Amino acid sequence: MRFIVFKNTVLLFVLVMISCASKVKDDSYKKNEILKQVQDDKAIIVGANQVEKYLPLLNEKRVGIVANQTSVIFKNDSANTHLVDSLIALNIDVKKVFAPEHGFRGTADAGELIKDGFDTKTGLPIISLHGKNKKPSAEQLEGLDIVVFDIQDVGVRFYTYISTLHYLMEACAENNIPVLIFDRPNPNGHYIDGPTLEIENKSFLGMHPIPLVHGMTIGEYAQMINGENWLENGLQCDITIIPVKNYTHMTSYSLPIRPSPNLPNDKSIELYPSLGLFEGTNINAGRGTEFQFQRYGAPFLNKEIFSFSYTPIENFGAKYPKHKRKLCYGEDLSNTKVKNEMTLQWIIKAYENSTDKSLFFNTENFTKHAGTDKLQKQIEAGLSEEDIKATWKTDLEAFKLVRKKYLIYE
Numbered sequence: 001m002r003f004i005v006f007k008n009t010v011l012l013f014v015l016v017m018i019s020c021a022s023k024v025k026d027d028s029y030k031k032n033e034i035l036k037q038v039q040d041d042k043a044i045i046v047g048a049n050q051v052e053k054y055l056p057l058l059n060e061k062r063v064g065i066v067a068n069q070t071s072v073i074f075k076n077d078s079a080n081t082h083l084v085d086s087l088i089a090l091n092i093d094v095k096k097v098f099a100p101e102h103g104f105r106g107t108a109d110a111g112e113l114i115k116d117g118f119d120t121k122t123g124l125p126i127i128s129l130h131g132k133n134k135k136p137s138a139e140q141l142e143g144l145d146i147v148v149f150d151i152q153d154v155g156v157r158f159y160t161y162i163s164t165l166h167y168l169m170e171a172c173a174e175n176n177i178p179v180l181i182f183d184r185p186n187p188n189g190h191y192i193d194g195p196t197l198e199i200e201n202k203s204f205l206g207m208h209p210i211p212l213v214h215g216m217t218i219g220e221y222a223q224m225i226n227g228e229n230w231l232e233n234g235l236q237c238d239i240t241i242i243p244v245k246n247y248t249h250m251t252s253y254s255l256p257i258r259p260s261p262n263l264p265n266d267k268s269i270e271l272y273p274s275l276g277l278f279e280g281t282n283i284n285a286g287r288g289t290e291f292q293f294q295r296y297g298a299p300f301l302n303k304e305i306f307s308f309s310y311t312p313i314e315n316f317g318a319k320y321p322k323h324k325r326k327l328c329y330g331e332d333l334s335n336t337k338v339k340n341e342m343t344l345q346w347i348i349k350a351y352e353n354s355t356d357k358s359l360f361f362n363t364e365n366f367t368k369h370a371g372t373d374k375l376q377k378q379i380e381a382g383l384s385e386e387d388i389k390a391t392w393k394t395d396l397e398a399f400k401l402v403r404k405k406y407l408i409y410e
Contacts, residue, residue: 044253047182047219047242048073048083048150051090054242057180058092061145066098066129066168070152070184070257080256083150083182088122095144100151100164101130101260130160134204135167141175148180149218152259155188156273157197157212158205158369159260162221166207169225169237178238183219183408185244185253187269191215191340192403194273196395197371205368211392211399212371213273213342216406219243223406241408248410261317262292269293271333273342277375280366282359283350284328288312288321296346297330299323300360302353308332344385351379 047054048071065071071083087094097104097119104119104126117126127133127140141147149168151161172179194212202208208230216224219241226236247253258264263272268286275293278285283301286292289312297310306329312321331346354360357380367373378388 042246044185044247044251045245046074046184047244048184050242050245051086054180054182055090055092057240058087058146058148061093062143063087063092063094064096064098064141064144064147065094066100066147066149066151066164068100068104068151070255070259071150071182072257074256083148084119084122084124094122094124096125096127096140098127098129098136098140098147098168101160103128103130129164129167134164136171138171138175141171141177144177146178146180147172148182149222150182150184151218152184152255152257153186153218153221154255154259154263154269154272155186155213155215156276157194157210157214157371158276158279159272160204162218163204163207165218165222166225166230169222169239170231170235173231173235173237176238178240179222181219181222181239181241183217183241183244185247185251186215186217186249187253187255187266188213188273189215189217189249192396192400193342193392195370195372195375195392196399198373201367201371201373203368206371209399211396214399214403215249216403217244217408220403220406220408223408224403227406228402243408249407250410262287264290264292267294267334270338271336274338274344274346275333277344277347277366277369278350280369281347281350281361282322283330283347284312284322286312287318288315288324290315291332291334292317294334295330295332296350297323297328298350298354298359299326299328300355301329301350302355303329305353306330344379344388348379348385352382 065084067083072080073083073086074080084094084097118124119126127136129136147168149165153159153161169179192211192213192215196211197206197209199209222239222241225231226239231237254266255269263269272293275285275296278296283296283298286295289295289310295310308331309327309329311327312324314321314324351357351360361376363376366376
């Protein structure tokens with residue numbers, strides 16, 4: 001009997017010790033989880049990561065997704081998962097994918113025709129929204145209950161993802177299909193600058209009367225499209241936005257995935273509003289190098305002024321770069337610090353130091369990028385950057401008042 005009591009006492013002691021150890025371990029685990037949560041609460045959390053908010057909106061729905069290589073759910077171990085793959089794993093009934101410029105996997109050149117096809121990983125049909133078919137047809141939307149839009153933007157008017165957003169909202173409004181937007185930060189969202197588009201110059205490179213740098217996220221811009229009645233016939237699209245957590249327009253944000261083939265890093269994204277105007281000229285803006293939108297040059301720039309030179313060759317995202325395999329004289333800006341503005345200093349300098357100015361502008365294309373035909377005339381007339389920017393001021397102040405109505409973030 002004593003042995004049994006002793007045995008039971010020992011067993012109880014062991015169980016208590018195990019329980020205590022387990023409790024210590026659990027408490028330690030919980031403490032680490034709490035600390036981790038506190039850290040996460042300070043970090044930017046994109047809309048796609050907030051699964052608990054949108055999963056109920058997608059359950060038992062037939063879903064279409066507008067997505068590209070940036071449409072990911074971020075994980076702490078860097079093993080990011082694509083939104084499409086994640087939703088399928090969560091038993092969401094994804095029916096088809098709509099691909100913007102550069103394609104679903106983000107490997108196509110700027111302006112390159114994106115063809116319909118099938119995703120090799122999931123077998124899902126991919127419908128191109130770039131090229132002739134920029135707006136989903138009623139047939140392409142047939143059988144869908146909701147469409148998700150999740151694409152990383154960079155806040156520049158001629159970056160065509162916001163035009164894709166417009167056409168998607170318009171098509172969904174016409175077919176009574178709601179749109180669910182997973183918002184992401186705008187890396188150029190901390191300032192507003194540039195010429196405002198004149199509606200007669202509307203194109204896929206700019207559809208609405210906004211400045212070249214608009215300072216809005218995709219979600220905020222969607223609200224503006226509805227609020228300003230920019231959809232055909234004044235239609236309103238039923239939109240739901242999953243906002244970014246812990247984000248303001250003054251929050252610095254480094255893109256973990258290049259948003260398109262020729263924006264490889266923070267510097268290129270920072271310089272893109274300024275150097276993107278070269279896309280409407282015969283100046284190479286670094287395409288065909290590893291420093292896209294961090295340099296510019298052309299064979300006809302004055303080599304007495306521009307000591308820097310490089311030779312563009314075909315590469316990832318640029319099969320046919322301007323001046324392919326020709327020596328270009330220009331300027332390296334990869335170590336240049338830029339203020340919170342877009343600048344005309346480089347395009348003015350390049351124009352003034354062209355050995356043949358008749359080669360410089362591609363007038364129709366430049367007007368589409370600038371959103372106005374005035375800027376080319378101002379540069380050709382020799383106006384200073386300060387004088388040109390003074391002509392933007394009234395429109396910029398008016399836009400800021402309109403923009404304020406649609407902001408989600410401070």
